[in-house]
Amino acid sequence: MSSFPTSTVLGYPRIGPRRELKRALESYWSGRSTRADLDRVGAGLRERTWRRLAELGLDGLPSNTFSLYDQVLDTAVLLGAVPERYRDAADPYFAMARGTEGLAPLRMTKWFDTNYHYIVPEIGPDTVFKLDASKPLGEVREARALGFETRPVVVGPVTFLLLGSALDRLDEVLGCYEELLAALAAEGVAWVQLDEPALVGDRTPGELAAVRAAYERLGSAAARPGLFVASYFGDLGESLPVLAGTPVEAIGVDLVRGGVPVADLTGKTVVAGVVSGRDVWRTSPGRALAALDAVRAARVVVSTSCSLLHVPYSLAGEPGLEPELRGRLAFAEEKVAEVVALAAAHAAARASARASARASARAFARASTHALGSAPGVLPGDDQPSVALPPEPSPSQERSPYAVRAAAQAAHLRLPPLPTTTIGSFPQTGELRAARAAVAAGTLSQAGYERRVEAEIERVIRVQERLGLDVLVHGEPERNDMVQYFAEHLDGFAVTTNGWVQSYGSRCTRPPILHGDVARPEPITVRWAGYAQSLTSQPVKGMLTGPVTIVAWSFVRDDLPLRDVVLQVADAIGQEVRDLEAAGLSIIQVDEPALRELLPLRRSAQAEYLEWAVAAYRRATSGASERTQIHTHLCYSDADQILAAIDGLDADVTTIESARSGARILGAVSAFGRGLGPGVYDIHSPRVPSAEEVESLLRRTVEALPVERVWVNPDCGLKTRTYEEVEASLANVVTATRRLRSALPH
Numbered sequence: 001m002s003s004f005p006t007s008t009v010l011g012y013p014r015i016g017p018r019r020e021l022k023r024a025l026e027s028y029w030s031g032r033s034t035r036a037d038l039d040r041v042g043a044g045l046r047e048r049t050w051r052r053l054a055e056l057g058l059d060g061l062p063s064n065t066f067s068l069y070d071q072v073l074d075t076a077v078l079l080g081a082v083p084e085r086y087r088d089a090a091d092p093y094f095a096m097a098r099g100t101e102g103l104a105p106l107r108m109t110k111w112f113d114t115n116y117h118y119i120v121p122e123i124g125p126d127t128v129f130k131l132d133a134s135k136p137l138g139e140v141r142e143a144r145a146l147g148f149e150t151r152p153v154v155v156g157p158v159t160f161l162l163l164g165s166a167l168d169r170l171d172e173v174l175g176c177y178e179e180l181l182a183a184l185a186a187e188g189v190a191w192v193q194l195d196e197p198a199l200v201g202d203r204t205p206g207e208l209a210a211v212r213a214a215y216e217r218l219g220s221a222a223a224r225p226g227l228f229v230a231s232y233f234g235d236l237g238e239s240l241p242v243l244a245g246t247p248v249e250a251i252g253v254d255l256v257r258g259g260v261p262v263a264d265l266t267g268k269t270v271v272a273g274v275v276s277g278r279d280v281w282r283t284s285p286g287r288a289l290a291a292l293d294a295v296r297a298a299r300v301v302v303s304t305s306c307s308l309l310h311v312p313y314s315l316a317g318e319p320g321l322e323p324e325l326r327g328r329l330a331f332a333e334e335k336v337a338e339v340v341a342l343a344a345a346h347a348a349a350r351a352s353a354r355a356s357a358r359a360s361a362r363a364f365a366r367a368s369t370h371a372l373g374s375a376p377g378v379l380p381g382d383d384q385p386s387v388a389l390p391p392e393p394s395p396s397q398e399r400s401p402y403a404v405r406a407a408a409q410a411a412h413l414r415l416p417p418l419p420t421t422t423i424g425s426f427p428q429t430g431e432l433r434a435a436r437a438a439v440a441a442g443t444l445s446q447a448g449y450e451r452r453v454e455a456e457i458e459r460v461i462r463v464q465e466r467l468g469l470d471v472l473v474h475g476e477p478e479r480n481d482m483v484q485y486f487a488e489h490l491d492g493f494a495v496t497t498n499g500w501v502q503s504y505g506s507r508c509t510r511p512p513i514l515h516g517d518v519a520r521p522e523p524i525t526v527r528w529a530g531y532a533q534s535l536t537s538q539p540v541k542g543m544l545t546g547p548v549t550i551v552a553w554s555f556v557r558d559d560l561p562l563r564d565v566v567l568q569v570a571d572a573i574g575q576e577v578r579d580l581e582a583a584g585l586s587i588i589q590v591d592e593p594a595l596r597e598l599l600p601l602r603r604s605a606q607a608e609y610l611e612w613a614v615a616a617y618r619r620a621t622s623g624a625s626e627r628t629q630i631h632t633h634l635c636y637s638d639a640d641q642i643l644a645a646i647d648g649l650d651a652d653v654t655t656i657e658s659a660r661s662g663a664r665i666l667g668a669v670s671a672f673g674r675g676l677g678p679g680v681y682d683i684h685s686p687r688v689p690s691a692e693e694v695e696s697l698l699r700r701t702v703e704a705l706p707v708e709r710v711w712v713n714p715d716c717g718l719k720t721r722t723y724e725e726v727e728a729s730l731a732n733v734v735t736a737t738r739r740l741r742s743a744l745p746h
């Protein structure tokens with residue numbers, strides 16, 4: 001078996017440095033281009049990636065890390081797990097990913113603790129596993145034709161089956177993996193990477209036995225490439241000795257989030273993830289080299305902690321960043337250069353017994369500057385930039401008990417039973433996006449833009465009045481994004497121009513960079529919410545993003561504990577709460593849709609996280625007077641692990657995703673004892689629910705919950721929908737509510 005290359009990355013972004021894949025996908029989906037056009041764009045992006053990685057000096061190039069939509073969906077196709085109902089679709093792959101007319105897509109959910117979404121494999125009694133290796137084989141051949149030998153990357157059997165809740169199908173699936181290994185060996189492939197991130201979570205003894213069985217069996221396959229099992233997003237813990245006991249030749253460990261392995265790995269190659277794939281900071285060479293040095297293994301390979309999918313392409317796309325900050329940053333390309341430089345420095349240190357870590361660090365600095373071809377500038381040092389102490393926390397106060405607040409709010413707001421409302425955003429129109437682009441291009445003045453935002457707010461208010469909703473919103477037309485908008489108005493954040501990161505399919509976000517102490521120089525949303533309230537006598541609900549969500553959807557400084565960063569953001573949001581209240585808003589919603597996402601993968605760390613996350617939320621909202629009604633919003637239903645925390649937020653009203661999960665969530669939240677708005681329709685689909693449908697959902701809701709606590713609202717914000725869909729849907733929601741209200745005892 002040939003030895004593993006000295007440097008590698010576990011995966012690479014694929015959406016394109018200028019989101020070329022996004023455009024190609026959307027054009028294909030809308031029928032403006034052909035599948036062949038799309039495939040040409042894909043091939044171009046793969047070629048560009050391999051060339052760039054090789055140019056940067058990377059030695060072990062991955063393949064099959066490209067995907068037209070999602071790597072888990074690709075694995076389902078590889079294994080033949082395509083549900084029968086999609087097989088006759090014009091394009092079964094995209095039918096599974098996005099649905100078609102009359103066919104709902106497969107479920108999608110978040111990939112471990114990231115904001116990347118994967119397609120959940122649907123494995124049922126009818127699933128017949130059957131290998132289709134055309135994609136990985138095709139990419140190996142495509143790279144070879146360009147002169148590159150590559151290591152195909154595939155989601156491993158245990159993780160795939162755990163994601164599909166079907167670990168009992170391991171035997172059948174392993175048959176496919178054996179065939180895949182044989183096919184790759186026949187193709188002359190030296191190494192294959194099987195991704196097993198599920199192994200960094202808590203695993204039962206049965207699951208650990210499955211890991212052992214899987215890799216014993218694959219390891220003893222007659223014809224196969226070298227087996228590299230990659231883990232990431234945390235420490236392998238009890239899975240490490242299990243893996244180490246199997247014949248796999250190489251094991252990937254995340255040394256950024258996990259510790260240096262203590263298990264005996266003297267017979268293995270360890271692919272050491274010392275360059276973080278989850279943040280945008282430069283690697284401290286001293287720390288990385290010390291970690292590499294501490295690994296006891298037959299061979300140590302320098303790598304990233306996970307795929308670089310989760311970071312933007314290159315700092316070259318960000319000429320506008322302030323030089324001091326820029327000097328601290330590394331995106332995917334810069335991280336590859338770090339991996340290459342660390343591999344060189346590590347080899348040099350090994351070669352010279354007397355070489356100190358310091359000398360290797362200098363070698364690293366020279367090499368990484370060289371690899372990127374830039375003039376020597378700020379060299380990465382061992383020391384983190386000096387840190388100012390976080391601002392003094394504001395004195396923490398508690399709100400009055402709920403019963404007191406509820407009475408004050410009822411007297412002040414005088415809402416009917418089953419009050420109707422929405423989650424905040426209204427359709428983001430093409431005109432609004434065009435207006436923002438025009439401001440950026442200098443063809444529209446700020447004042448002109450603000451007039452358009454006000455006109456949109458007025459339209460949203462009038463639409464809601466006409467529909468007869470009870471609690472109105474301003475519609476969030478000023479926000480490009482619910483996190484970025486706040487980042488742009490808070491100190492301590494920077495925003496990027498091209499720092500796109502794939503969220504799912506063709507959808508990307510540009511996470512802001514939280515790099516310094518957070519402060520709010522002036523009110524952010526007050527003028528928009530206040531304007532909306534000035535237009536109507538109905539109550540308007542002010543709309544803020546919560547501290548946990550702002551931090552979860554940003555790249556965050558790593559020189560302060562996350563908890564302290566979140567508390568700084570909480571204080572800024574708390575100031576905004578008080579200003580909204582002073583501007584006459586009686587209802588304020590603080591959204592925390594990412595509360596679940598930051599939950600640590602290991603149970604042992606979850607309680608501590610939930611405690612400070614809840615404390616941060618309460619700190620942001622506790623300055624509100626008792627007659628101000630605080631709402632929160634969460635938009636997922638797999639909330640089981642965080643129910644107590646949601647309750648702990650102590651919001652007067654909680655709106656939560658429920659249209660798709662139905663009764664299950666109602667049972668779970670019924671014990672909260674405060675206001676609840678389980679969503680009555682799914683905003684992810686363009687479908688308009690009928691009044692009858694909404695009414696029957698509502699009936700179910702008032703059977704499960706005391707009617708005086710029930711609110712009526714959609715599952716989430718409406719910004720991705722059209723006005724036509726929204727007006728029709730909300731009209732039916734209001735009709736259904738009125739019917740039910742008139743049936744209530746007086």
Ligand code: MET
Binds near residue numbers: 543
């Ligand atoms: C992802 S949660 C979205 C909440 C936000 N207020 C909206 O309505 O868009």
Ligand SMILES: [Zn+2]
Binds near residue numbers: 423633634715
């Ligand atoms: Zn939502």
